[in-house]
Amino acid sequence: MNKTLLAGLMALALAGCASKPPEQPFTLTLAHINDTHSHFDPTDARVTLGKQTVFTRLGGYPRLLSQAKALRQQAELNEQPLLFVHGGDAWQGTGYFKLNRGAMNADALSQMQLDAMALGEHEFALDNGRLSAFVQGVNFPVLAANLDASQDPDLQGLDNLKPYVLYAFDGNEKEQVETVDDAGKRPVVAVMGLVLEDMANLSPHVGKLRFEREVDSAQNTVRALREQGVKHIVAVTHLGLERDRHLAQKVNGIDLIVGGHSHSLLGDFGNLGWGSGEPYARRFNNPDGIGTTCVVQAGRFAQAMGQVSVTFTPNGRVSRCEGGNTLLSDNVFYRDIRRGDKYRLSEAQQQRLRAAIEAEPNISMVAEDSALRAHIDKQYRPALVNAYGDEVGHVPLALTHVELPVEGRGSQIAPLVAASQLYWVNSPQVQAVTGRRADFALVAAGAVRNSLEPGVLKEGNVGLELLPFGNPISLVSLTGRQVAGLLLETINAALSSDAHTGRFPYGAGLRYSFNETSRGRGYLNRIEYLDNGQWQRIEPDARYQLALDGYHASGNEGWNTLFDSQQVFTDRLDLAFVNGKPAVFPVARLSKNVRGAIEVHYFNRPLDCKKAGVTCNTDARALIDYVRTRRPVLTALPESGVALNRL
Template sequence: MQTAYTLKLAHINDTHSHFEPSRIQFNIEHHNKSFELYSHTGGYARLQYQVKQARLAAQQNQQEFLFLHAGDSFQGTLYFNQFKGAANAHLLSMMTPDAMVLGNHEIDAGNGPVKEFIQATNFPILAGNMDLSREQKGKVAPLCGEPRLYDYDPVNHIAKPLIRSFHDRQLAIVGITLDQMKEIARPDADVHFIDAIATTRNTVQSLKKQGIHHIIVLSHLGLQQDRILAQEVEGISLIVGGHTHTLQGDFRKLGRSNLTYGERVNETPIVHAGLHAETLGLANIEFDASGKVTRLLGNNNFMLDEQFLLQSPQDVDEDDYEQIRSILTDHPGILWDEEDVAIRYAIGSQYRPAIDALEHQILAFVPKTLQHSRLPSKHLPHGSEISPWVSKSMYHEAREVSADIDFALHNAGGVRHSLEQGKISVADIIGRVLPFELPLVRYQIQGCYLIEAIESAINAATNNGVIGTGAGSFPYTYGLKYHYDGRQPIGSRLQQLQILDKLHPANHDIHNQELVWKPIETHHYYVGVSSSYTASGKEGYQALLQSCWQKDIQDINLAAAFMQFARKKEVIDQPLAPQLSYISQHS
């Protein structure tokens, strides 16, 4: 009988269609000099090369091997905008993961794209708390009964586990995704997501009764919820997670974060692997016969260009370059740029030509980088610099269609990246900054509900005394400005909410300091424009569902509005005048 059960694990999460290497910057201090290092990391060809190497090493060392994806392959880049889930299905199938859990972005457009993705892949898709038992018969894209989908078992109240042989035992992989899915995605109305903790607990207990003690939870809950899951549910061997884009590992020497890789909660290790296919988690793990992890050695690994750019205010010589290369070589979280030829060829021949065409369509010029941060911070006390411009573009382009619009309101999570200095192309906008194809919606709402929606969204974004769904709900506006004080009781934190005087001309601009701001009147009615996601009441915006009416704006979506606005303006200037002030609950 074996006493040690070994596993080599490779894992990724939140890859978001980043098929090609991503630009990256490290800040390094060495011999009293400061360096900025610029390189590229990751991408599917580099991932595949390293996964193949890890699989081969496991065979040579008589280890079991698993390659797991913890959800959110959809959205993120022009590749998704152009090819939807088909490119993800093709390239991930070439990489042959052992399992992937459904993330929230897989369900952004309902169940139809999920069905297409499952049918186009060759690996198991796990969603153990996704209840399909009430799907309507005869619907266009039913998921119930898909052979590679491991969903919820409503009879036994458990997740359907993926069972594998594991040395002389069996190992179970249980996929658990967000039970708040209807708050942050758009699943079909007849699909329900069961409590993540209760489902996991029931499943683990069921597996234990069957004599299966080696249990991996493949989770798309986020690090904090994974910690709660580990604390609340006994008997989980290991959690492989995603959703919060958490980079574990000690990267302080590179000017990055320092979070324990494989941190333990209630004796259960938790591993996450960052975002955007930038890093690959690799771990050697030993379990005892009862399923407990007795040893875990590993790290997240950047996969960097062999040649990198090094800059310093104090100049850089050849000796500096070689010393910095030695620091990288000696770092436990650095691999290099070897690529899998087949993946590289598939991207270059089948998908890259369409992207090249979009990168040559120039929209405007940005004289200074406009930073994106979902929440206000010490560095950016008024939050994102680009999100107000997005709201302004929504406002102006929507007013071309309907002049009755008083304000624009958008959530921070709909903007995905900063807008870099220089020429901006169609590819920059729909591939990076605004990758979600979200229609615009006009709506009429009473002032009291507008106040409620904005405070609720901020509370949800910042967890100021409420259980939120993440920082993506933080509101950015145009034609509205507000002051929020999180130290006040819930319901009275929005100290001021003002609207730009609608009597002024349609071409008014907040840069003009002579314009008049008026307090929102609780009983007055106003007309706003938001994305369909925000207007549907997601992530703290439930009060928008109290609108008197909502009407789609035809033939224009979020990204199109910004691109039309940018073409007219030609130059996207410095950050707009602040439209919000924010005080944290803990200030």
Template sequence: MGSYMNKTMYKGLLATAIIVALTGCNSSDDDATVNIDTFNLRIAHINDTHSSFDPTSLDFTAQVNSEDMSINTDVGGYPRVATALNNARTMAADENKPFLALHGGDAFQGSLYFNVLKGAGNATLLREMNLDAMTIGNHEFDLGDGPLIEFVNKVNFPLLAANLDTSADSQMSGVTNIKPYIIKEYGDVKVGIFGLVLEDMKSISSPGEDLVFNGEVVTAQATVDALNEMGVDKVVMVSHIGLDRDIRIAESVNGVDVIVGGHSHTLLGDFTNIGRGMGSSIASYAEMITNPNGTSKTCIVQAGEVAQAVGQADITFEDGDVTVCQGNNTLLIGDNFTHEYVEDTSESLTEADQSAVEAFVAEQDNIAITEEDALLRSIIDIDYKPLIEQFEGKVIGQVFDANDPVDTGMLDHVRQPGVKRNGASLPVTGSEAGAHVAASMVWKLNQHGYGVDMAITNTGGVRNDIKNDENGDLTAGYIIGSLLYFSNELAIVELKGSDVTQLLEDTINYSLTTSSGSFPTFANVEFTFNGKAVAGEQIEDLHICPNGVAAGSCTDIDPDMTYKISTNAYIAGGKDGYDIFDTKKLSPVIKSGFIDNESMIEYVEALTLAGQKLEEIPTGLTFIAPTSFEANLDNPVFKPEDNQ
């Protein structure tokens, strides 16, 4: 299986070799007298790995017998990333080609491994990947300076942040492994690598009060100039500022040759061959941006999120300037293929289809079957998984629903109002459980300064009621294994008020006609859905409630105002009837790095710490079913008293 990964990398190397050879063939006799200083560099890179020690799930399309086949498999995880990086380094060494392995920041957060281990697990596993440098992401500061300092002191590579001034901070000023830049020497050639972090870090994370984050553009130009004065004319920036700001750096700063980015979770490149579209509408992989001097250019790369892919770029410098930059991201998958999930089930492939999909994958440059590194897998399974299992048994609080006539230790869940699953029909208000899941999204993101106005997510992402165990307790394991087991990432979408209204009407109707799980559940919003009204007028009395529906102080939605909406990353991409999230968004989707089940656990723990139980809260919905849907409603209604 590992041969697939090597084969993919070989294709990229072969393409580079052909281009270089063709360039040489085009040289005239007159050109042969010109002495051009040529230097070739290979960079493998990752970013926003977010403690994704284990694989996640990937849906893709394979061409089998001239037809598209929808496939699900596992993708990424730290052991596969380690394999890919080590293979890339070995192949570069075999070719005697200078090589860098870089991390674009945000190793912290993203999974229960981080919740339990903080930065320690990342430090141990990333040490085994032979990284040359990493920059500092905003999530590295989520728990303050302490865990970051411990991480920095344990890893065997430097953390780079040229615009971070630690001099006034008593804790961080003495940390020697945080540097503005490093210089790598390859024979008599020097390559400078500097880091750039968010200039507005304090608005979305929790760094120490005495840390100073300087301007991105000014710092980048000053650092390039300083490196040039030291005789370094090949400069790589490893950043955690997002694709749009990386482009701004390229357009505003002279002399940054390559930007290895992070923060926006952008899987740059063309993935239409596997049914996943283009990674970005504003840049391709290895996009070349002309600098303000009109001559030099900057190559920009970024490798997605949650340790699913490794990027690899081959860069050619001539007389200090980049003339060729090319490569691609490669999704690192397993070979345990099934047909794509429908609801909760999937179907294994036939032996013939399995072979056909493997053959298809082997022909692609941007997806590869990749073996896990055995050492990293053993560390995770032996040292870390038992700690996670112990955490899952942790009591985080208690559920109490005073309105429930049958079980006061349960908050009922329905996908569609009036259609019961395990408990109440809830024909007017919809899901009690979903209301708390949505509230936890707002709570988590606003704890970290994102300033979201509301949450809108899909009831299909909420998998069960919220209920106590036989001991009367709610455990972390129940949240992870029964309530929110998809482990969706929290995302933020900006929409105009008028589009919020249309989104709610569209998704409810899509649920009632096409996909039950697309019905929205929400926080900080209240309205009536009148299914008997004409299309376009079914959302009535839509109000925004900044402190939650129960707190009151709700105001009419402003159709022209921009609202920040928390949702999950899956539907933020326009899936399951949520097209408006994709087609009407006012800015790129922000992926937070926080996971829904982890956020829900912390939300319940915060209530418990405040002496509160998880009680029923207003859902914000008044549902009037369309006549066409009335036949689907429970008759009689189950637990009619349990419906605020």
């Protein structure tokens, strides 16, 4: 070839390369929610605006939908890629779930136009047949990379239950694709799901599912995605904030973790009187020392929505990750939680508060989506109102439930639940069938699902909302040494940074003092029980009768001492109603199956809560009877019995 011509062609080629625009960074926005727990309606809330404390309502599904639509519209105008995901635990929490058993969740969530959802432990609250119907009933993928459903007859082979899903973007337009090759030159984002590896210990209804190690499964999934050519990986998890951070520091290649389970409202909400949470969108170094992973979570009960923006370098590294959670507020305010016209603030005061909200970065007034509101009110709410049943008593002042005591203030409700169980098992009609008297009762904080607002208390407020799990009460004997061990293991497990605080124990007829000596660790310097009106020291070798719900009596959720003490033989009695009368079901022993789930073995007849005439929710019935007969005006007990001295 002529050298002059060759030189000219090379010059043109070089000029073309020089004029080619550099590859632009890819920015992805994610809207996210988690732990919505069937809170389709808004929840009453207290907020501080300026120096004024007021009451309003937050969240609910129609408000979430309005916020999601607004974010989609904004992303469309800006031609910005957007995903909307749910971090799991959509199930349980309100009477809606008890009545509709997952069907309402599938209906309402499908209207949200989610792009993915992780499975939480409460999605396993019923049985895998119900879960299968939910997975097949929603219009978005349900994700769990560390779930092996191949041996489970209900969940195996479901097209909509996936380890991950791929989305290809062209500006704001997205398409779910099977492979990177299907995307062409469009950027691809993989969204993978992770569930709790110890699910079998948290839920008794996992069927033949197997749950793999979170870290190992995540790294293997990331490796497979990278080999396909995926540059951008989001993990939607239901592990809790502490495990999410552990995951970020043990796995290479996850760019963003959108979590749930620990109900962490990340960000500083001190401006609203809610205190300061952990930072939102904090980044953690991967073990290779090169990559970073950003971690976010958005509280609980459909009160808030998170929005995080992640910018990637051309080679797929995270260069920027920022955003925040926004509480979604009504625009009407009251001076009392009882709301009502006489407590409503004047219009001038309303206007000042609305202006104050406009000036705050982490709360926004959002109108409910009218179509979804009307659908809930017509299709589901009438049955809910009807199901709440008879009046039990009255709550004159709000009773708050917090799982872990903060600055000496713990739950006002968990001690009442414990007191009701102690009262019920020691009532003449129950003692007639057990032949025993309980010395004290314990309640795990996570067994109580919500606070109580002032007003009428109905049966449904207890059985459908406060104690919705339908657990029998159990009587089991422990030595004083085992009681101390149980308290130590559950307190320590609840105190570690961002742990699952639902393990924390409250009691009745029992009081203790715990001193923390290092972060998340400490010792008991006093354990006493009430004996004939006098507080007595728990003796290490003496045996005591403990009342508690059957779920924790089996050692679930980290109450391991109870499982360990019942593997060979136990004198435990489970209490249920048979044809409306208290009945005893003696337990022989406990064991674990090959999947790690705890199994209860009964003498003679097993306790079958699905059998006609059998009612298992003695935990809720005990509180209903206690309020009706002993405390019709329900107020907090004088003391909780818990003295928690933290560093």
